[in-house]
Amino acid sequence: MNVGISAIGTYLPEKILHNTDLELTLETTDEWIQSRTGIKARHIAAEGEFTSHLAIAAVQNLVNKHGAAALEHVDLVIVATATPDAYFPSTAALVQAHFGLKAAAFDIMVACAGWVYALNVARAQIVAGTSQKVLVIGAETFSKIVNWYDRNTAVLFGDGAGAAILEPVGAGFGFAGFYWGADGNGAKFLHSGALGKRLPSGEPLEPFVVQNGREVFKFATRIMPEAIVQVAKNAGWQLEDIDRIVPHQANARIIEAASERLGLASSKFVVSIERHANNSAATIPLALEHGIEHNLIKQGDKVILVGFGGGLAWSAAALTWSY
Ligand SMILES: CC(C)(COP(=O)(O)OP(=O)(O)OC[C@H]1O[C@@H](n2cnc3c(N)ncnc32)[C@H](O)[C@@H]1OP(=O)(O)O)[C@@H](O)C(=O)NCCC(=O)NCCS
16 A cells, blocks of 8 residues: 655744844854854744644644645544643644544654654554554644753754645555664763653753754764665665655754765755754654745655654655655
8 A cells, every 4th residue: 555645734933033033142143053053043932832732733734725625534643742732641632632533642752753753653554454544743842942041952943843644645656665763872962851850871851952962963964864875775766766855954064964975966955944943853844845835846756754863763754755
């Protein structure tokens, strides 16, 4: 059975925080942020606006674009998020209730690799016959867990959400391969805790994002090319067959390094980080939608989605675009 993505919708909160705004509160400059990361601005959720609200707005955008029929027969909702509204209920259950769906619902927590992990799980449910149609959302409010006094991390993240429908598609379209993995030994390089929680080493966790930027950069520039090569192999594709790569938007320099390592033109990579920064599990659907709107992704294109991040973890999907 061929399973693919049949609809996409996204949402970015109204408030925009430019690099120049951060110059007022942090020892940083617009020039530093842009040259080291490619980021110009990020969107910030309002007080009282939580991840479920962003997820619901992304689904509403999907419905506005593709019609209400897109949600008919959805029997499973998965939200990939590292910033859920609560430990429980799941953010997915809140989305299910809002749209009145007769669906199972659960969250997946794999930070920035989460959305592609969720696609893999969703596809497997459809192939197994336990679901007909799955709503897969990546939604985050990282602004609520970022330490706004730490210039090493505060400039990197933003809020946002993206939603997709997965269902059977025509022959020759849809997912051709997946690749995923994790290395919990890297937990010390990128994490965020709640008060009172600890790493297995006993180290207390701060209630906000803590990162060793250089180590994460090294990991990302190694794992992204590796995951692209592996997923292409699993799909039976040669690297030259790939029309477009939609990578996690963490840093434009990580994407450039992957393009150089693979010897693939940088124009093959969709980059939208400039306007929304790193929204963790939401960056890949946001970049995917950017690619579709700018005619960079068309029906029949061979597309690779690739994510990496906290865990450490990584995930990639190869699919032939179906609409
Ligand atoms: C965070 C990151 C942009 C830093 O860029 P970098 O070129 O590696 O910079 P360095 O870490 O070497 O820091 C260089 C200097 O800039 C300073 N600096 C850090 N953040 C700064 C900021 N916002 N503004 C100005 N200076 C800053 C550092 O303190 C350091 O100063 P020092 O040399 O006096 O100690 C980069 O390491 C990175 O992108 N890492 C991966 C992060 C990531 O993708 N995380 C999410 C994964 S899902």
